[in-house]
Amino acid sequence: MSAVLEVAGLSKSFGGVKAVSDVSFSLAAGELLALIGPNGAGKTTCFNMLMGQLRPDTGTIKLAGRDIAGLAPRRIWRLGVGRTFQITATFASMSVRENVQMALLSHHRRLLSLFADAGSQYIDDAMALLTLVGMEAQAERPCGVLAYGDLKRVELAVALANNPKLLLMDEPTAGMAPRERIALMELTARIVKERGISVLFTEHDMDVVFAHADRIFVLNRGRLLAEGTPQQVRDNALVQETYLGSGAMFADGGQ
Amino acid sequence: MTAAPTADNGTPPLEFFLSQLLTGLASASALFLVACGLTIIFGVTRIVNFAHGSFYMLGAYIAYSAITALGGGFFGFWGGVILAALAAGLIGVAMEMTILRRIYHAPELFQLLATFGVVLIVQDVALYLWGPEDLLGPRAPGLTGAVAMGSQRIPEYDIFLILFAPLVLGVLWLLFHRTRFGILVRAATQDRQMVAALGVNQKWLLTGVFFLGAALAGLGGAIQLPKGNAGLTMDLGIIAEVFVVTVVGGMGSILGAYLAALLIALIRVFAVANAGSSLLGIQLWQVELVLIFAVMAVVLVVRPWGLLGKRETLTGHHGAVEPPLLAAPAALKWFALAVLALLVALPGMAGTYSLVIATEILIFALFAASLHFLMGVGGVISFGHAAYFGLGAYGAALMVKHFAWPMEAALFAAPLGGALGALIFGWFCVRLSGVYLAMLTLAFAQIAWAVAFQWIDVTGGDNGILGIWPSSWAATTPAFYGLVLVVVIVMLLAIRRIAFSPFGYALRAGRDSPLRADAIGIDVRRMRWFAFTLAGLFAGVAGGLFAFLKGSVSPDLMGIPLSVDALVMVLLGGVQTLAGPLVGAVTFTALKTELVSLTNYWRLLLGLVIVGLVIAFPQGIAGFVRDRFMAKETRA
Numbered sequence A: 001m002s003a004v005l006e007v008a009g010l011s012k013s014f015g016g017v018k019a020v021s022d023v024s025f026s027l028a029a030g031e032l033l034a035l036i037g038p039n040g041a042g043k044t045t046c047f048n049m050l051m052g053q054l055r056p057d058t059g060t061i062k063l064a065g066r067d068i069a070g071l072a073p074r075r076i077w078r079l080g081v082g083r084t085f086q087i088t089a090t091f092a093s094m095s096v097r098e099n100v101q102m103a104l105l106s107h108h109r110r111l112l113s114l115f116a117d118a119g120s121q122y123i124d125d126a127m128a129l130l131t132l133v134g135m136e137a138q139a140e141r142p143c144g145v146l147a148y149g150d151l152k153r154v155e156l157a158v159a160l161a162n163n164p165k166l167l168l169m170d171e172p173t174a175g176m177a178p179r180e181r182i183a184l185m186e187l188t189a190r191i192v193k194e195r196g197i198s199v200l201f202t203e204h205d206m207d208v209v210f211a212h213a214d215r216i217f218v219l220n221r222g223r224l225l226a227e228g229t230p231q232q233v234r235d236n237a238l239v240q241e242t243y244l245g246s247g248a249m250f251a252d253g254g255q
Numbered sequence B: 001m002t003a004a005p006t007a008d009n010g011t012p013p014l015e016f017f018l019s020q021l022l023t024g025l026a027s028a029s030a031l032f033l034v035a036c037g038l039t040i041i042f043g044v045t046r047i048v049n050f051a052h053g054s055f056y057m058l059g060a061y062i063a064y065s066a067i068t069a070l071g072g073g074f075f076g077f078w079g080g081v082i083l084a085a086l087a088a089g090l091i092g093v094a095m096e097m098t099i100l101r102r103i104y105h106a107p108e109l110f111q112l113l114a115t116f117g118v119v120l121i122v123q124d125v126a127l128y129l130w131g132p133e134d135l136l137g138p139r140a141p142g143l144t145g146a147v148a149m150g151s152q153r154i155p156e157y158d159i160f161l162i163l164f165a166p167l168v169l170g171v172l173w174l175l176f177h178r179t180r181f182g183i184l185v186r187a188a189t190q191d192r193q194m195v196a197a198l199g200v201n202q203k204w205l206l207t208g209v210f211f212l213g214a215a216l217a218g219l220g221g222a223i224q225l226p227k228g229n230a231g232l233t234m235d236l237g238i239i240a241e242v243f244v245v246t247v248v249g250g251m252g253s254i255l256g257a258y259l260a261a262l263l264i265a266l267i268r269v270f271a272v273a274n275a276g277s278s279l280l281g282i283q284l285w286q287v288e289l290v291l292i293f294a295v296m297a298v299v300l301v302v303r304p305w306g307l308l309g310k311r312e313t314l315t316g317h318h319g320a321v322e323p324p325l326l327a328a329p330a331a332l333k334w335f336a337l338a339v340l341a342l343l344v345a346l347p348g349m350a351g352t353y354s355l356v357i358a359t360e361i362l363i364f365a366l367f368a369a370s371l372h373f374l375m376g377v378g379g380v381i382s383f384g385h386a387a388y389f390g391l392g393a394y395g396a397a398l399m400v401k402h403f404a405w406p407m408e409a410a411l412f413a414a415p416l417g418g419a420l421g422a423l424i425f426g427w428f429c430v431r432l433s434g435v436y437l438a439m440l441t442l443a444f445a446q447i448a449w450a451v452a453f454q455w456i457d458v459t460g461g462d463n464g465i466l467g468i469w470p471s472s473w474a475a476t477t478p479a480f481y482g483l484v485l486v487v488v489i490v491m492l493l494a495i496r497r498i499a500f501s502p503f504g505y506a507l508r509a510g511r512d513s514p515l516r517a518d519a520i521g522i523d524v525r526r527m528r529w530f531a532f533t534l535a536g537l538f539a540g541v542a543g544g545l546f547a548f549l550k551g552s553v554s555p556d557l558m559g560i561p562l563s564v565d566a567l568v569m570v571l572l573g574g575v576q577t578l579a580g581p582l583v584g585a586v587t588f589t590a591l592k593t594e595l596v597s598l599t600n601y602w603r604l605l606l607g608l609v610i611v612g613l614v615i616a617f618p619q620g621i622a623g624f625v626r627d628r629f630m631a632k633e634t635r636a
Helices: A043-050 A073-078 A096-107 A123-132 A148-160 A178-195 A206-212 A230-235 A237-244 A247-251 B013-045 B052-069 B073-098 B108-130 B156-178 B180-190 B192-197 B202-223 B234-249 B254-273 B284-302 B330-349 B352-377 B386-403 B407-429 B434-454 B477-499 B502-512 B514-519 B524-550 B560-573 B580-598 B602-616 B621-629
Strands: A003-014 A017-028 A032-036 A058-063 A081-084 A166-170 A198-202 A215-220 A223-228 B146-149 B152-155
Touching: A003 A043, A003 A198, A017 A043, A017 A058, A017 A198, A017 A215, A017 A223, A032 A043, A032 A206, A043 A166, A043 A198, A073 A081, A073 B514, A081 A148, A096 A123, A096 A148, A096 B502, A123 A148, A148 A166, A148 A178, A166 A178, A178 A198, A178 A206, A206 A230, A215 A230, A215 A237, A223 A230, A223 A237, A230 A237, B013 B052, B013 B146, B013 B152, B013 B156, B013 B180, B013 B202, B013 B234, B013 B254, B052 B073, B052 B108, B052 B202, B052 B234, B073 B202, B108 B234, B108 B560, B108 B602, B146 B156, B152 B156, B156 B180, B156 B202, B156 B254, B180 B192, B180 B202, B192 B202, B234 B254, B234 B284, B234 B434, B234 B560, B254 B284, B284 B407, B284 B434, B330 B352, B330 B477, B352 B477, B352 B502, B352 B524, B352 B560, B352 B580, B386 B407, B386 B434, B386 B524, B386 B560, B407 B434, B407 B524, B434 B560, B477 B502, B477 B524, B502 B514, B502 B524, B514 B524, B560 B580, B560 B602, B580 B602
Parallel strands: A032 A198, A032 A215, A081 A166, A166 A198
Antiparallel strands: A003 A017, A003 A058, A215 A223, B146 B152
């Protein structure tokens, strides 16, 4: 299976602090890869480099063979990467349907159209996406008044609007109630399996991670700590130390 | 502002240059004092205080009166200066306690508007108290002589001023690093909420900061008195330069303000010292203002947060979450049709005077709508939208004047003029965001104004261009009204259409969440640049029509007051509704016309009305009506 995403030797420092150092991994088509690690492990920095918000100091990020390191987020999106944010980012002055239509308009390169009626474009496509995430009943509500869990679903629909090869989801279930978390991740997993989309997600909720990830990638202090199937990671002594804590972790802390 | 230099009368160039340098440095002192007051206030309150120039002006007037009352002499003079600073500080406190305290949580534009209301009030109060004539400043006792430097003589007072600014800088440094108040101010500049959480009484901290900032401005006005006058144009005269200094130095940075003030002094010196050279047929000393603003533009493109400022954290929107932009409900559409019918029937009912006013209101409605498109839909705040109105007016007038174009052709030059200016200025502006962007728009408007004012051969300078009359078929008042009505309606419909087009949606997307917009392939900066250009185009149409209505153009059409008028119209009407700017233009123009005919002190009344409206309706009139009477599911 050819890799959808191939990351090699990725590093980023802030001042003297190495936030991410020499991280490499790859992601196969249709695979769900979880990126986990304690606070400050470098997950977000890693994500921001993949999403184009940070330029890596070194390393390559290849999307279907093409290096995208340092490209602007909007260009990365055009290459088929959808994304959701840790804190949802939607257009509050638009309805749920219009949010999805906006992404569709951009996907079809209609942004400079000055006189068409935006609200009547791609309605069917937008409704289909909203039905997919179970938001069709709320299509006409303004995004500004939605419950947080519903906003996450809208984000998912928006992220799917450009038929992405890859979804980057930064803590997709952060801030949600436990039952909602499971429902959202089940929905996500079902959709991406159906469509053969690869997913890279970060997550703090280990239930979510172990239930849905095909593979898990553990970061600690900017470095790869462990990698493998959920079972392998669960059994990994280093990971247990990192998460549960031990004296050893602090003993070699000065590296 | 600057007298024609006398470099070629045999003075050695170096000595001439040095004496110019010292003069420039002396003039930087007052500018620094005012700018550091503004920057301190902004740092803590996040309010861009338009009225800061008014404190400067009041400082000069009060110093004049106090020195006169105290009978001059050493103690009379310096006592007067100190009194002026204290009085300006207290006036600042009064403004903070009565007005700003009520609107700290309002969107920043409304705060700005309220401070502009204060500018208007102070202008008329000063007119009432001190009269329309400039008052010649008294000289400083003990510093009336001059020091010889080669063949040049440097006034002692200049030397005092040059030393005074670093002295103030040092005192402020001690204040901010050695006193509890100063440390709190610095802490609040970094994180006001955290300071509040630590139990500091915010109220008095903010009031204290306002006192300090206003007193510094007052001091600036007072100490420049021996070098010039106290006059009624001091407030807006200095505010643009103060904005430049604060922004170039970095908002909130006192040392930055000092460096920027010095930089501007040096540009002045450079412009004067190279007085012989010319650019595009304009003497270089005349383009001093242009040079200053050009330097600002360059600094901001290279370092968008100023020389010593901190990088702005990306904020998605200013103030509250924008409610959805709704298509007008049916009732409103009928109402609009009724208004339209009334407008069509107006020439049959109204007299010539009313019809001229109605024409003017229509033109301003288009002008305001063009600004609203940029601000409301695009989320881009412009303090200098009059530039594009003026460029449109000049575009048309220049074609008539220099190429004898008929009205019909010249009216096509107007939108081109506005759009071209906006295309060029906008390219710089959209690189910044928030307050920095807004201040850059003001700076560009001042450049346009300075060019119109100083490029006398082409623009006629202060006198402008006269004799811009409509073609014969549109020469009567009703006919011209009809022309304006048709053009304005077509343009307003076009703006409305664009607001609901994919482009308009993409603009709103960039305003609502730049992060998300970028993540779905929208080039927010480019969208804003196009929006800027389009807004310039529509403003240009309005300017072209205005030129033919008045029969003339003058640099005033690009001045700060007109830019602020447009802001007032948009904010009065409410930023979040498409009908807002129309309601605002009608209300504002009618109000202003009425007040002007009523009293000489119309600015005072207008200022009070603006301040009152901001406090009463922070949503604007149309926004208030919509929320009150058409409230649906718009707010959580």
